[in-house]
Amino acid sequence: MGYLSCNAESAIATCDTYNWDLRKKKKTKNKRIICIREFSFHDLTTATNSFSADCFLGKGSHGSVYKAVLDDGKLVAAVKKTTFFNRPSVNCTNCSTTSPAENEIEILSWVQSPRLVNLIGFCVDYKHGNKKLLVVEYMPNGSLYDLLHSASRPPGWSTRVRFALQIAKAIRTLHSSNPPVIHRDVKSSNILIDENHNARLSDFGLALRGHVEDVKIKCTPPAGTLGYLDPRYLAPADLSTKSDVFSFGILLLEIISGRNAIDLNYSPPSVVDWAVPMIKHGDFGGICDRRIGPPPDPSVIRQLAVLAARCVRSSVEKRPEISEVVEYLKVVRKRVQSPRIWSNIQRRVRCAEKSSAQQVVEMKRQVLDASEEVVKTSSNSRVSRVGSRRSRRVSSVSGAEYGSSATTTCTAGDRVMRSKSIGSVSEMRVGPEVALVRRRPGVAVKMPVMRLSKSR
Structure with a gap:
């Protein structure tokens, strides 16, 4: 923070971010103090029921482990009863002569973490050669x-x-x-x-x-x-x-x-x-x-x-x-x-693929059924069209013999047939030799025509 001033009575405060950052104090992490308790051998003996088999948890690399209930049931811990450690007789100041228990106490007194089995305390058994017992998390x-x-x-x-x-x-x-x-x-x-x-x-x-x-x-x-x-x-x-x-x-x-x-x-x-x-x-x-x-x-x-x-x-x-x-x-x-x-998504995708595949199969089946129906319908329609055409086709013989509605105009000598739409039946003239027409059917001309509306 700096000050811009013309005189002592009128001062304007200005912010100098650069110098302010430099003057910031570095935050120091407060190292957590690790508290290590010292238990009496009597307390650990009572907590483990005199190291009974009921409290035995297992055997480690350097001794046996027992379950202990301390502080009137408020603390459940594990007690590591280490085996006797023979110190080396070699006189070497550079060689490590600490026991595994002492080494573990030394290290865990400096390091604690939620990822480690942390040290709670220790005990010294003075009656058995100052043997150390470790109390760790259960x-x-x-x-x-x-x-x-x-x-x-x-x-x-x-x-x-x-x-x-x-x-x-x-x-x-x-x-x-x-x-x-x-x-x-x-x-x-x-x-x-x-x-x-x-x-x-x-x-x-x-x-x-x-x-x-x-x-x-x-x-x-x-x-x-x-x-x-x-x-x-x-x-x-x-x-x-x-x-x-x-x-x-x-x-x-x-x-x-x-x-x-x-x-x-x-x-x-x-x-x-x-x-x-x-x-x-x-x-x-x-x-x-x-x-x-x-x-x-x-x-x-x-x-x-x-x-x-x-x-x-x-x-x-x-x-x-x-x-x-x-x-x-x-x-x-x-x-x-x-x-x-992803498994849920994949399961849904598989279900969707399965349903879509079923839909495709169903659609194919429907298409096949529809195509078969179309084939049947088309064949029937062709048959019906052929029949209708045949029904619409007439010859001069039938027209002359039965007096039906003629759809064609044929000329055989003096015999003339005209469409009913342009005249009445009485206007149709047929010659006397009807048998001649019967004997010569080739004279008649068959051709499809459209039926016209009756004129008035």
């Missing part, structure tokens, strides 16, 4: 692995694409954090389904937080799950965010085909060696889960298969970034959501 609908391989009704394509997009967003959240987080164990059993049937990424026991250069300094040996592990990740220096992209590509093939990453019932057992050759040959339908069949839109399976093949490329540099994967899946999801509308 996911009531199991894992993606159970839905794909154990459910009686496997999820449809819309749900599968939505899960894939949500998982990609979870990985993007990790990679875009500062410093970035590399999960290193992306697989279907680590994808849990919440109460709203949304997919969330869990189990950060193997995750590493820091820039790639910092991660390399930690000298952490390669880790992961067989079948999902990046084949190029052979040494700590080979680790990058593209390792998670490779694991996501394996998971995407699992979502598409419904088969395990490693399945000995198939040949070859690896889903990559089985699916990628078919994708290269354009056999996209061959990798679809046979329990649900291909999606209504053929482009959906084609785009998913091509994306998965790009993620599992052997060259790390040719793999897409996870942010590109997210944008790609957004487009695919729109195509999956549209079939409900």
Whole structure:
């Protein structure tokens, strides 16, 4: 805002938009403070009924998981009771010696997202070697692995694409954090389904937080799950965010085909060696889960298969970034959501085509019936015209013999016949030799004439 003034008493305010924009303060995002609670071991023991079998949910990579009811029933959570961790005896300051539980607490204390299974709190069991227990969000609908391989009704394509997009967003959240987080164990059993049937990424026991250069300094040996592990990740220096992209590509093939990453019932057992050759040959339908069949839109399976093949490329540099994967899946999801509308339109079009085809058949039948009727009518009319012509044709013989109305004028000697329209019967003169006329019918001339009105 500037001022244009001739004197101090008469000042006119003017707006300087350029300087005003420069002087605007940049809006800073207030970073949400993550509150992590510390529970007592007694509280968790009570909440899980002394870690009874009734509260047992399953076994993870680093321990068992139990359902816990806390805060007088107001909070339902999952307690991860980790196994004992043997710290390395090697005296190396650059090597990571944190336990999976400590590593997960460290990472989830900095990162929270609706696409992750977030940390609520922790507990230290001082009686058992300071073992740490994790309290995380409770996911009531199991894992993606159970839905794909154990459910009686496997999820449809819309749900599968939505899960894939949500998982990609979870990985993007990790990679875009500062410093970035590399999960290193992306697989279907680590994808849990919440109460709203949304997919969330869990189990950060193997995750590493820091820039790639910092991660390399930690000298952490390669880790992961067989079948999902990046084949190029052979040494700590080979680790990058593209390792998670490779694991996501394996998971995407699992979502598409419904088969395990490693399945000995198939040949070859690896889903990559089985699916990628078919994708290269354009056999996209061959990798679809046979329990649900291909999606209504053929482009959906084609785009998913091509994306998965790009993620599992052997060259790390040719793999897409996870942010590109997210944008790609957004487009695919729109195509999956549209079939409900398009199917209705296609059904109406098919009904219209069917009705129009029936109408065409009916019209053809009517035309055939009409043509047959026309043929019959024309034949009858020809017969009737022939009969009428024959009825109108008369000879001099009949006219002379029966005294009927003559339609012609014939001359045979002194015998003259005239049309009735120009005279009465008494005016007709017939000679005495009628028999002569009978014997010579060829003398009569037959020709059609028009009947004239009687003159007065």
